[in-house]
Amino acid sequence: PTAKGVLEVGSTDKVVSASGIVPEAVLTAMQNGSEIPLPKKIAENLVTTSCSNKLRELVEGSTGGCYGVEWALSEAGRLEYKGHYNPQWRVEGVQKKGLKGLYTTESASHSFMPGEGLVGKAFSDQKMLFVQDLQDLSEDAVQDAMFGGDHVEFKRADLAKAFNIHSAVFVPTAKGVLEVGSTDKVVSASGIVPEAVLTAMQNGSEIPLPKKIAENLVTTSCSNKLRELVEGSTGGCYGVEWALSEAGRLEYKGHYNPQWRVEGVQKKGLKGLYTTESASHSFMPGEGLVGKAFSDQKMLFVQDLQDLSEDAVQDAMFGGDHVEFKRADLAKAFNIHSAVFVPTAKGVL
Secondary structure, three states: OEOOEEEEEEEOOOOOOHHHOOOHHHHHHHHHOOOOOOOOOOOHHHHEEOOOHHHHHHHHOOOOEEEEEEEEEOOOOOEEEEEEEOOHHHHHHHHHOOOOOOHHHHHOOOEEOOOOHHHHHHHHHOOOEEEOOOOOOOHHHHHHHHHHOOOHHHHHHHHHHHOOOOOEEEEEOOOEEEEEEEOOOOOOHHHOOOHHHHHHHHHOOOOOOOOOOOHHHHEEOOOHHHHHHHHOOOOEEEEEEEEEOOOOOEEEEEEEOOHHHHHHHHHOOOOOOHHHHHOOOEEOOOOHHHHHHHHHOOOEEEOOOOOOOHHHHHHHHHHOOOHHHHHHHHHHHOOOOOEEEEEEOOEEO
16 A cells, blocks of 8 residues: 555465565565665576577567577587577566576586487487477386486476476477477467468578567556566566546556566467456455455455455355456456555555
8 A cells, every 4th residue: 555545566476475476675665665676687698698599589489488498519419508598578587486597597507419308309300399298208208218318308307397398399400409498388389489480490581570569568657666566576477556536436547567577478379468458447445355455554465366265256246346256357367366455545556
């Protein structure tokens, strides 16, 4: 809460307390009216290290691709790590979750002989290789690895679990392999790398890149306080500002989405955002989660916006409060879980 309203910040994670979204240092700064501590600037080497333009274009032209690794054949005859590319939204997203390093940087210590592991197989066959889930090794693959001495993929499977990587495409070249993966589990290679991109690669033509992000998806007339609250949060992927109108309703005033969140949602092919889709809603004081935070003038933490209890359903049915049902559907559509509602004198963040 603020003196004039409420600031709301939510996350795609399901956390156990408000500090899982908004760190204690940020909450203290807000209560004291001091400057909110912002996260450190991203190191350039986390985004890219000496990767080819082809790898960068492949990741940027992909659908949901969150990383790229370039493997090159060395003089020793092994496929060794040459460089990587992580979109900035992915780096920021991983750092927001408190993870150290990235799937790409942690993969740098691995190498493969041609025919060994997924990277080696793609290179030796000189055919694009698609893997639906890097975390799920089949029993046959386990047996082959145990008796063949190929323990490399086990280590990378653990990395995939640690960084939530699922589907991946391995694209062979004359001198190595380009690897692009996603946090989504898709059914075919085109779910990561669109046909137009694959065709461009095969023809050696320019890879089509996605359109520039519209500024209004990132923010629309939001207060600096909301922007600082989201940027200073731990894993906060959106913020909505609700303001009390002359009609006495808490109405949408503006929103803030970190650029990494906008890019991530667009990569998944979703239209709109949780914030923009929330703009049509409004609440009376005491109505729904936003209204309750405002009327009580107390910060409200909800562990899972998607999981309405039976009591909440009954209250909504008999009280005529259907607003939260609509927002619960939105939360499911955009994978929003935990949220904090911070009341102010004139609204809610």
